Amino acid sequence: MAMADTMPGLSHAVKRAASDAIVTSHATVRQQAANRSFAAAYQYIFVGFVAILTIRNVFRIIARHNRAWRLAMAKLDALHMERLGEQKQGYQVIGHRATWSAKLDAIIFLPIRSKWACGLENPLQIFFVVAAFAINTGFVLAITMQYDGPQNSVWNTLHVVALRCGWMSMAQLPPVIALTGRNSLVQFLTGIEYNHLRFMHKLLAVWMAVLGLIHTIDASMAQLQWFGGNGVEELYLHNYLGQTGIAMLVGLFLVCFFAWKPIRARWYELFLIAHVVGVIMILVGIIYHVPALKVWLYVPLAFWIFERFARALQLVSINLLCRFKFRAPLIKARATLIEGAVVLHVPFKGEWAAGQHAYLSFWDPSFLATPWIYFQSHPFSIANVPSCSVADEKGRRDMLFVMRTRDGMTKTLAHRIAQSPTGEAELWMTLEGPYGGCTDTEQFHNVLLIAGGSGISHVMSMLADILHKARNSYSRATRVRVVWTVQNIEQSVWTLKELLHSAKTAYEAGVQLEIELYVTRGMGAPSPETVDLMTKELPPPPTLEQRRASVMSTDSWRESPIADALTILPGRPPIDLIVPRWINNSQGKTLVVACGPTPMAQAVRYETTKYISVQPVSLEIALFEC
Structure with missing residues (x-):
């Protein structure tokens, strides 16, 4: 501050900064090279972790195919027993020995009920939070604690911390985007459902925001220390570095604040808009903040393109990247309004499994008065299996959804159906999926x-x-x-x-x-x-002859x-x-x-x-x- 007060004007400060930059150019080159190497090492940690999970997924796929083969053999044995007239027997288990995988799952997913857990649900989440804290703080302090270079207006301890945090904030971007979406490359390689990967996506996004905020604060303090209040004002009003930095911080705030669960659940549509706007502000801000960093956007952009392409495939095909089976993206579904719920029958060409879900979007012209519904996509559990419906002449079976009417899209949908005198309506829509799955139930008694x-x-x-x-x-x-x-x-x-x-x-x-x-x-x-x-129309048990011809009454x-x-x-x-x-x-x-x-x-x-x-x-x- 004393140095800033003795300066005749800001122009002199700018000249001073330019002179200091020439003197410390070699130190700058060394430090920037170290920043890049540490940011790259951060990516190697993420890639190595994904590689380990990919190998694990390969072994799980092999084991799953072996189990499917054994279940198929068991099915044939059961059918053979039935032909011989034998009754189905409950298989008795003699003793029990839990697998190491089951024991590990019991430990890492054990729910945490302590209020001191800050909303974390299990030890696995705590492990990832601690690991992210240790890695990021370690990478930041690895250089800043050992800095013994010159102290001037361009290169000083505060500025070193600011640059280091900026680089580490940028290092979060590839993993964050790699974990984005329900068809991410990481999900495809590891076989982990996107709902579980979303925790890491949020955690790394928070670290990106925190490190970006520290970068901004330290850069402002360094400017204040060497140039006073006028220097800070010059930075944010007339310097592209300050302006683009603030734009990126605003984008990070939009992404993180509206992704907060209470806000997201209450105003989901607002969350979607804020998420898109925030990401655009971050990416554009990076390009203009440090143009040399735009090469860091190529890999995240490739991750995003893969996810968008895979999502498009889910609209017209099933068994992503394994077997392409075309189906029309636009489907005419039959919707019925029954006692506070919308029952939806969607003709679907293909197979699905019990426990899966799909994302539904409605594009019917009858929603022109509420156009915002066209851009919404929400997940709903599939309430039936293919064996419960009969295929039509096109090989399609009805996929059943039971949607409870709440605010937002389901309320608009229910209002549209209520306008029909029959309580039914045919609606054009898209179905993305199916996603997820469940445990094979054949082996359980x-x-x-x-x-x-x-x-x-x-x-x-x-x-x-x-x-x-x-x-x-x-x-x-x-x-x-x-x-x-x-x-x-x-x-x-x-x-x-x-x-x-x-x-x-x-x-x-x-x-x-x-x-x-x-x-x-x-x-x-x-x-x-x-x-x-x-x-209504519920037939009685077939073994009760006296009730075959009647439907159950209110009294009985x-x-x-x-x-x-x-x-x-x-x-x-x-x-x-x-x-x-x-x-x-x-x-x-x-x-x-x-x-x-x-x-x-x-x-x-x-x-x-x-x-x-x-x-x-x-x-x-x-x-x-x-």
Whole structure:
């Protein structure tokens, strides 16, 4: 500050800076070379980690193919036994030895319930947070702590820290974009679902923002130290370095703030706009901030192009990069509005598996009054499997979606359907996917399916798959329990009706099915209208001759063996009691599946992981978001 006060004017300061730059040019070259080498080393760490996960994925694919072959052989054996007239037997497991992979998963995914975890859900997330902190701070301090060069207006300790943080902020960009999207190259190589990769995407984006902010603060302090307030004013009002730096910081703020979960969940469409605008500001800012850095954008740009191309393929084909099977990108779907939910039947050419989901976008001309709906794409669980529908003359089967009407796109969609006198509408739309998958259910004797709210769609497809395989005698399933939590029973009529149909299928297949519905609000006996909707056109069990010719009435629906599978209870399900009792009372291999709000899923994971090392139990947590 004293030096700045003795200067006759800013022009003299500029001349001073130019003179200092000439004197320290060699130091600048050395330091910039060191910055580039450390930033490159950061990329090598990321590439090495991805390479290890890719090798792991290759071994998993080989093991999966071997398991599929064994299951196919088991299916043939079961069909042979059926031809010989033998009954399906539950396979008994003698002893249990958990695999090292199951034990490791139980440790790294064990839910953390401490308030000091700052929202982190498991030890694996804590490990990545600590590792990112150690690597980034280590790379920043590796040069700045050893700097003993000249101290002048261009090259000083504060400026060294600023440049180092700037380079490390830039070093985050390739991994951040490599982890972007649901069809990223990293996802394709490692086989890890994009929902799990998203945590690292967010973590590295936060580090990019933090290091960029430190870079700006240190550069401002260095300017203030050597040139005073006039120097800072000159930097941000008349110097392209300051102006582009502020533009990039604003872009980082838009990306990080609107990606915050409470903001993103409440204003998803605003998040999409802010994300696109923020990324553009960052990329353009980098090009003008330091033109030499634009070569660093080539690799991230290649990652982004790969993801966009792969996403386009998902609109017209399935089995990405493995088998190209063309289907029309625009589909005319049939939508029906039923008691607070939109039931969507989408003709789909191809196959899909239980537990998968797809991204839906609506492009029907009837939405011209609300054009913003055209640019939205949201994920929904597929509520059925191909075996539940019959193919048409074009080889297409109906893919079923049950979408709860909330604010935003689903509310607009429900309003459009409500305008139809029949409560149905045909809509042009696109379907991207399917994505995800679930555990092979053929090997399990006991399956516990826990759903919260709209998570029942995921459970419905798994239940349909289990019962279809059991009815065709190549599944070991003998007991299945469905636990579903809703706010109001009146809004779940259509789904309950489908579950009762599943109870009929389970009865025919010899599978013991229990369905428990927990109602958190407005608990009471179902109204006659609700019962009529639930039991309409529902055939009675085929073994009860006296009920073959009639449909269950309002008074007798609870007396049917099918309806006996359904229990309606108030409040929330006691996960800490349901899961342990189910596992301890099971014979053979057990599968526990949860799909719903994060607290519920974490409670299921916490209770199940206690038994993984001592019981033959597997766990699947279905979690996806926009």
